[in-house]
Amino acid sequence: MQTTLSEQARQLPRAAEAESILRTCVHCGFCNATCPTYQLLGDELDGPRGRIYLIKQVLEGHEATAKTQLHLDRCLSCRNCETTCPSGVDYHNLLDIGRAVVDAAVPRPLGQRLLRQGLRALAPNPALFKALIGTGATLRPWLPEAVQGKLPRQVQPAKARPATAHARRVLLLEGCVQASLSPNTNAATARVLDRLGIAVEPVAEAGCCGAVDYHLDAQEAGLERARRNIDAWWPHLENSAEALVQTASGCGAFIKDYGHLLAHDPRYAARAERISALARDLVEVLRDEPLEQLHAHSDQRLAFHCPCSLQHAQKLGGAVEAVLKRLGFELTEVPDSHLCCGSAGTYSLTQPELARQLRDNKLNALESGRPEVIVTANIGCQTHLDGAGRTPVRHWIELVEAALPPLDSSHQPVTP
Template sequence: MQTNLSTEAKTLARADEAESILRSCVHCGFCNATCPTYQLLGNELDGPRGRIYLIKQVLEGEPVSETTQLHLDRCLSCRNCETTCPSGVKYHTLLDIGRAEVERRVARPAKDRLLREGLRHLVPRSSLFATALKAGRALTPLMPEAVRRKIPAAPAKGKARPPVRHARRMLMLEGCVQPSLSPNTNAAATRVLDRLGISVAAVARAGCCGATDYHLGAHEAGLNRARRNIDAWWPSIEAGAEAIVIPASGCGAFVKEYADIFKHDLAYAQKAQRVSSLARDLVEVLGAEPLDTLTPQAGHAPRRIAFHCPCTLQHAQKLGGAVEALLRRLGFDMTAVADAHLCCGSAGTYSITQPELARRLRDNKLDALEAGRPDTIVTANIGCQTHLNSAGRKQVQHWIELVEAALDGPA
């Protein structure tokens, strides 16, 4: 795509990167065929190709309006288009650059601004989020139905974690909302890994991966959270930690991006590269181990499983099919899921900032997941899990909890 950045745009820190990405797009439109918002809305500007044109106009100095911002906001950042693109366009990187520039040039309405700021200050702070969630549950009877559905019921407490006792040691990113929304997920992961001779430690000073801030346009705040994680993990990495295991695919996708987003940061580039190289989704860790030591007990249930593969797992981390393959190795029967490449509508904070589109995507996804009449639906990301469960239909859990329950046998 022929591009001529404005004088002002050329001063941006990532101007050369943006120009290179724009030039790599050949306008083919294959991306629209797999874009969830384009399929729902049928508007060229609500597909990747149209959004690329909008960002091109922004960076070439054309006027920017609330309409430009709206179409960029509607993007799920699911990266399905990147999986489809024959030219290898790094759309998500261009979107981050474009959104940040539009955010700088277009003032949001006060209500919108307060919502986004509230999400930025609540979601990444695990203790504050837990307190707010507890209060929300207490006040649920007083809330409208639409709000009540977004507040999940209190889950069972996580079981005790095994002590650190093995020579093989890994770190774990606990996440900011998973400990409150699904406390047994991380605990189950540590217990299954313990069966494989791997001890897992969480570093208390490591917190939110930074994705919430970064994807809401507050890039520097997101980078600062990432820097704190790198600093927190570094002593353990130097001491020989084998990997950083991440049960939530959304967090894992962003940590694996540290190397790219810090490549021009002289103080953090090398450390970020090391951290990204050590980051492993939980399925990568288990999939590399001899699973013959993990034998499901006879009579364990359920057997017939539908797996929702999060976009951050299949499109960002390129691990589509990995969980399904692992579950088959353990003896589970996996149902076919139509349009498994499409987003469920969770997409970080998208289900809150774009509730109507998110609801339509969620219901479509649940229709596809339930079509094979599975005993259980599992996923690999807490955001997807919570969003799908907000429909009040068949409950969704993290796949590692299913695996552990099968290993323990019937209750």
């Protein structure tokens, strides 16, 4: 795409990157075929090609307007278009650059500002978030139906984590909201990895990955969280921890981008690159292990929802399904499994109507094979889908842990 950046745009820290991405796009429109918002709205400006054109206009000196901001806000950042694009357009980075420019030029209405600031204050604060969820659970009968749908239907309490020491160690990102919404997810992870001879080491000093701030008009705040996490993880990685594991694929996708986002930071560039290289979604760890020694068994019929952050951002589509099948689970077919469920981080709160439509479409597809349980790999998707009050939705590692046989006195699986 022929592009001539304005003098003002050329002063942006990522100007050269934006220009390079814009020139990669060849206007083919293949991206619209798999864009969830284009499919719902049918508006060229609510598809990737239209949004690229809007960003191009702004970077070439045209005025950014509230309409420009609206179309960029409606993007889920699902990156389905990147999977589809034959030209390799790095759309999500261009979108981040464009959003920052537009948000700096177009003040948001007071209600939107308060919502975004509230989400940035709440979501990355586990103690505050837990208190809010507890209060919500107490008041549930008196809350509006829309608010009830944001609360977990049933919180699975966390089982005890193993205290076994192993030669192999991995770090585990505890996450922000997951500790309150699905506290057993990380406990189940620790218990399964323990059976495989891998110790899980939480790092209390590490906090939110930074994605919430970064995607809610506060990119520098998100990067500052990334820097603090790097400082917290670095001594452990230097002390032979073999990987940094995430059980929330959205967090994993963002951490794997640390190296790119901090590439021009002289203090953190090298460390960020190594952190990104050592970041592993849980499935990347398990798929290389001798899973047969777990002796897992379950007769449950599952449907797997592959989050966009897993299949489009981390390019791990099919990986969890393969692990579950190796362990003997029966998986149903899911039509249009490439499409977003509408969670998309905080999107279900900032764009509730579109998110609800996408959620209902996704649930219809997931339930078409009549599963007993839907499993997924991201807390946002899990909460969003489960909030519809239909088929229960859980993290897939919890189902794996539940399928393990008990251990005997010598800590060996008791097999039939």
